[in-house]
Amino acid sequence: MGKAKIISLSFLLFFTLSLYAKDYKASDFGAKADGITLNTCSIQKAIDYISENGGGRLVFEAGNYLTGSIYLKSNVTIQLNYGATLLGSTNPFDYIKDKYIGWMSMIFSVKQENIGITGQGTINGRGFITANNMVNYIHRGIYTDPLKLDRPNETNRPQNVYFRECKNVTITDITLKDPASWNQTYDQCKNLYVDNIKVDSKSYWNNDGIDVVDCDGVVIKNSYFDAADDVICFKSHDAMSICQNVVVSNCVGRSSANGLKFGTVSRGGFRNFKVTNLTIYDTFRSAITFAAVDGGIIENIVVDSVRSINTGNVIYLRIGDRWSQGKKPGMNGITISNVYAEVPFTKPDAGYNYEGPVEDLPRNISPASIVGLPEYRIQNVKLKNIEIVYPGAGNPLYAKRGLTPAELDSIPEMRTAYPEFSQFKELPAWGIYIRHADGIELENVTFTALKKDYRPGIVMDDVKGASLKGTKFNEPGSEGKKQIVQYKSENVTIE
Amino acid sequence: MTKIKILTLALLSTCLMLSAKDYKASLFGVKSDGATLNTRSIQTAIDYISANGGGRLVFYVGRYLTGTIQLKSNVTIQLEEGAILVGTTSVYDYFGIDGVRAIIIADNQENTGITGKGVIEGQGTALVNNIKTQIQKGYIKETPAQASPMLVYMKDCNNVTIEQINMWDACGDIQSYKGCKKININKISIKSNLSAESKGILLSDCDGVTLVDIYFNTSGPELIYDSTSKNVSVVNCRNENGKAVRAK
Incomplete structure (x- = not known):
C-alpha cells in the first residue's frame, strides 16, 4: 500500500x-x-x-x-x-x-x-x-x-x-x-x-432482563441482570425467521423465572449459539431452559462454564407441540459442559419482588430434565464435566412417582402445556430424568444428594442410544441402591 | 301547543342531556399542578368522550399544562372558573393543521366547543423565547411568526361554540377559523398583546359566524376577515378603549 x-x-x-x-x-x-x-x-x-x-x-x-x-x-x-x-x-x-x-x-x-x-x-x-x-x-x-x-x-x-x-x-x-x-x-x-x-x-x-427475538449476529457480554422474569431470553416469534449466530459471555443473572432461556415462543427456532462463563443465582426456575414448543428447532448450541447457585433447577430441555401449526419442532446438538450447580431445598428467590409462583405441588425437588415427545425427539445432547448438588430428601409420603411401568407411563406428555421444569409434578428421579431422546452422552457427571432420596439418580424412559461415562452419585445411605433406571430404552452403555 | 310538540321537546331535551354528559378531567389522570404535561391524557379523554x-x-380550578390537543x-x-389551560413553553410539544400550530386544534369536526369561565393561557413570552432560541440554533427553519402556536385553530368544522372563556397571552395570533360553518363566539374576553401584532379573531371561508359581547385587548387588529366569509354578525363587541368592533 x-x-x-x-x-x-x-x-x-x-x-x-x-x-x-x-x-x-x-x-x-x-x-x-x-x-x-x-x-x-x-x-x-x-x-x-x-x-x-x-x-x-x-x-x-x-x-x-x-x-x-x-x-x-x-x-x-x-x-x-x-x-x-x-x-x-x-x-x-x-x-x-x-x-x-x-x-x-x-x-x-x-x-x-x-x-x-x-x-x-x-x-x-x-x-x-x-x-x-x-x-x-x-x-x-x-x-x-x-x-x-x-x-x-x-x-x-x-x-x-x-x-x-x-x-x-x-x-x-x-x-x-x-x-x-x-x-x-x-x-x-x-x-x-x-x-x-x-x-x-x-x-x-x-x-425480563433482555429479550432477543429472531436476531442474527448477537453479542451479549460482561453484563449483570436482576430480573423478575427470565434473565437472558431468546425468542422466535416468526415461523419464517430464526434466532442465530449468538455469543453470550461473562454474564451474571438472577431471576424469579429462568436464567438462560430459549422460548417460550419458539416458532422459527434457535441455532449456532455459544454461551460461556454464565453465573445464575437465586433463581426460581432453571438456570438453563431450552424450549422448542411452537414448531421451531434448536440446534448447534454450546454452553460452557456455568455456575448455578441457589437455583430451583439446573437444566431443562423440552420439546412440546403448543402452537406448531403443522411445523415439526426439533432439538439437535446441544453441548453443556463445565457446570457446577447447587439446588436448594427452600425457595431460591424468596424475598425478591415479584417472586415466582409456587405451583405444581406436591412434588419433591425436581431433577434436571430432558423431555421430548414420542415423535419429536431430543437428539444428541452432551453433558460433560458437570456437578449438581441437590438437597435430596425426596419423601414418598409427600409425593411419589415410582418405577413400575404403570407409574412411569403415568407421567403425562403435556404436549400443549407451557414448558416449565416443574410441569410434570413429581418425577421419578432426583438427578436427571430423560424421556423421548436419542444420542444422550453424559461424561464425568456427578450428582450429589445431601440427604437420602427415595428416588434413583437417573431415569431414562424411551431413550435410544445413550453413553454414560464416569457418572458418579453421592447420596447418604444409598449403598446398593440402583441409581440408573432404564425403561423402554436401548443402546445404553454405562462405563 | 299540541301533545306531539311537547313530546318532541321532551325527547329533544333528553337528547341534549344525554349529549351533555360530563367527564371530570381527573378521570383520565389529568393533573392540575401546572407542572405535569397533560397533552396525551387530555387527548385520550377527548378521543374517549367523542367515541x-x-x-x-x-x-375545575387549577393549572393544566398541555401541548397541542385535537x-x-x-x-x-x-x-370552570379558575381552570387554566396552560400552553407549554416548548415549541416541540405543538403541532398543527397544514403547518398552523395551536394549543387547541380541530380539523373537520362538528358540534364542538370551549366553554366556561376559565382561561386559555399561551405563555407567549416564554414560548416565543424558546422558539427564537431553537431558530437561532438552526433546529427550526421557520420564522418566529410561522412557528408560533395560536390558542385555537379550527378548520372545516361545523357548529362550534366558544363561550365565556378568557384567552390570554398568545405568542402570535389568538384564534383562527377556516372553512367553518356555524360559529358562535360569545361573552369571551381576549387579552393578548405580548407580540407586536397579535390578532384577535381570524376568519376565512366561514359561513354563519356570530360574535357577541366580546372584549378585545389585542396588540393587533381585533377581527380580520374578508369576502370569503359570509353571514358574519358582530354584536356588542369592544376593545380595551371602548371602541366598538363591527362587522364589515
Whole structure:
C-alpha cells in the first residue's frame, strides 16, 4: 500500500469517525433535566434533527429527563452520561402502542440502522407506578384490557426499549431499570452488540432482563441482570425467521423465572449459539431452559462454564407441540459442559419482588430434565464435566412417582402445556430424568444428594442410544441402591 | 301547543342531556399542578368522550399544562372558573393543521366547543423565547411568526361554540377559523398583546359566524376577515378603549 493510499484512507476514516461522533446536547433542544418537564417532543425533535443531519450522539448530561415514547432513528446514538437518567413517565397515555410492533415502549426503533444507547447513565421505566396506573384506567373503563390474572396484558405496559428490524445496534454500559413489562427487546435485528450493561428489572410482572427475538449476529457480554422474569431470553416469534449466530459471555443473572432461556415462543427456532462463563443465582426456575414448543428447532448450541447457585433447577430441555401449526419442532446438538450447580431445598428467590409462583405441588425437588415427545425427539445432547448438588430428601409420603411401568407411563406428555421444569409434578428421579431422546452422552457427571432420596439418580424412559461415562452419585445411605433406571430404552452403555 | 310538540321537546331535551354528559378531567389522570404535561391524557379523554357519544370534558380550578390537543366531534371543553389551560413553553410539544400550530386544534369536526369561565393561557413570552432560541440554533427553519402556536385553530368544522372563556397571552395570533360553518363566539374576553401584532379573531371561508359581547385587548387588529366569509354578525363587541368592533 502506498503512502498516498494510507494517508487518504486515514483521512477518510477520520472524516467518517468525526461525522459519526458529532455530539449534540439534549439541553440544546430544550430538554430539561428537572424530572418534572415531560421532554418527549424535545427529545424526538433532537433525534430527528441529528438523523437528518448526518448522524451523531444525543448527549444527556447528569439529571432526570422525563419522557414518554420516543423513536430512535438511523445514525443516532443516545449517550447517557454518568448520572443522566431517562425517566419514564408514569402516565400510560404518554406511551405509544406501536401499531407495527404491537407493544408499548419508552424507546422504539423500527427499521433503522447504526443506532445505539451508550454511557454510564440509566433508563428508568418506573414501571410499577405506570402499570398500576394502567390497572386503574382499565377498571375505570377508559382503557380496554381483559385484566387476565388481574394485570394488564404485557403489550399494554411499556417496555424500556423495543427495537424491531434494526441493523447495527450498540447497547453499552447503561443501566436499564424498572420497566412495566419486558425490559428490552431486540426483534429481527441484525448485528446486536450488548456490552457491560446492568439490568434491575423486578418492578412488575413479565420483567425480563433482555429479550432477543429472531436476531442474527448477537453479542451479549460482561453484563449483570436482576430480573423478575427470565434473565437472558431468546425468542422466535416468526415461523419464517430464526434466532442465530449468538455469543453470550461473562454474564451474571438472577431471576424469579429462568436464567438462560430459549422460548417460550419458539416458532422459527434457535441455532449456532455459544454461551460461556454464565453465573445464575437465586433463581426460581432453571438456570438453563431450552424450549422448542411452537414448531421451531434448536440446534448447534454450546454452553460452557456455568455456575448455578441457589437455583430451583439446573437444566431443562423440552420439546412440546403448543402452537406448531403443522411445523415439526426439533432439538439437535446441544453441548453443556463445565457446570457446577447447587439446588436448594427452600425457595431460591424468596424475598425478591415479584417472586415466582409456587405451583405444581406436591412434588419433591425436581431433577434436571430432558423431555421430548414420542415423535419429536431430543437428539444428541452432551453433558460433560458437570456437578449438581441437590438437597435430596425426596419423601414418598409427600409425593411419589415410582418405577413400575404403570407409574412411569403415568407421567403425562403435556404436549400443549407451557414448558416449565416443574410441569410434570413429581418425577421419578432426583438427578436427571430423560424421556423421548436419542444420542444422550453424559461424561464425568456427578450428582450429589445431601440427604437420602427415595428416588434413583437417573431415569431414562424411551431413550435410544445413550453413553454414560464416569457418572458418579453421592447420596447418604444409598449403598446398593440402583441409581440408573432404564425403561423402554436401548443402546445404553454405562462405563 | 299540541301533545306531539311537547313530546318532541321532551325527547329533544333528553337528547341534549344525554349529549351533555360530563367527564371530570381527573378521570383520565389529568393533573392540575401546572407542572405535569397533560397533552396525551387530555387527548385520550377527548378521543374517549367523542367515541362514547360525546359530552363535556370538565376542568375545575387549577393549572393544566398541555401541548397541542385535537378537539373532536361532540366534545366540549368546559373550563370552570379558575381552570387554566396552560400552553407549554416548548415549541416541540405543538403541532398543527397544514403547518398552523395551536394549543387547541380541530380539523373537520362538528358540534364542538370551549366553554366556561376559565382561561386559555399561551405563555407567549416564554414560548416565543424558546422558539427564537431553537431558530437561532438552526433546529427550526421557520420564522418566529410561522412557528408560533395560536390558542385555537379550527378548520372545516361545523357548529362550534366558544363561550365565556378568557384567552390570554398568545405568542402570535389568538384564534383562527377556516372553512367553518356555524360559529358562535360569545361573552369571551381576549387579552393578548405580548407580540407586536397579535390578532384577535381570524376568519376565512366561514359561513354563519356570530360574535357577541366580546372584549378585545389585542396588540393587533381585533377581527380580520374578508369576502370569503359570509353571514358574519358582530354584536356588542369592544376593545380595551371602548371602541366598538363591527362587522364589515
